[in-house]
Amino acid sequence: NAGVTQTPKFRILKIGQSMTLQCTQDMNHNYMYWYRQDPGMGLKLIYYSVGAGITDKGEVPNGYNVSRSTTEDFPLRLELAAPSQTSVYFCASSLEGGQPQHFGDGTRLSIL
C-alpha cells in the first residue's frame, strides 16, 4: 500500500520557470490537500480538493494552480516561479474532510 506519493523529491528552478508537482494516492480518498512548510512557520494550506473536479483555495493560493481530474491525482502547478515559493511542499489526503491524515514525503523546491 503506497499511500500518498509525491514526485519529485527535490527540484531547483530558475525564476520564471514553471513546473508541476505530482501527487497521487491509492486509498480512494476524496479529500486531498497541498501544503507548504517554511522554517518556523508551520504548514500553510495552498489548495484543497473535496473530490474529482472540485478544488478550492486555501490560505496561500497565489502563484499556484491545481486540478483534480481523477480521485487519485492532485497535481500542483507553479506557472512563474518566484524566490518566495522556495519551500517544502506536502501533499496529503483523508477520508474525512478537514483532517489530513496521510502525508507524502514532500518535495523540496528551491527557486534561484
Place this chain on the structure above:
Amino acid sequence: AQSVSQHNHHVILSEAASLELGCNYSYGGTVNLFWYVQYPGQHLQLLLKYFSGDPLVKGIKGFEAEFIKSKFSFNLRKPSVQWSDTAEYFCAVNPTGAGGFKTIFGAGTRLFVKA
C-alpha cells in the same frame, strides 16, 4: 483570522522527563483538534485527534492531549519521554463551520530528548 499558537519553538528534555507542549487557538466556534508528529527525515503522522466527548484523548506512543474549551487550548502531554520522541510536533485546528476543510497548523515545536 483564525490562528494556532504553539508556545515553545524548541524544547530540550532528558529521557524520563515529563512533557507538556502548549497549543492555543483563536476561533469561537466548534473545532476539531489534532496533534501531528514529524520524525527526522519522515513525513507528518497523525498523533491524536479530538472531535467531541471526553476532552482527554489518548493517542499513539503514550501521548495524550487535553481540550480545555474555556482556555481555547489543546496541550499535548507524555509522562515520560524517550530518546525516540525526538521530533517536531504540530498542533492543528479545523473549524467545523463554513470552510471546514481548512485545517490550520501551528508553527511547530521541536523536541530534542537527550539520552
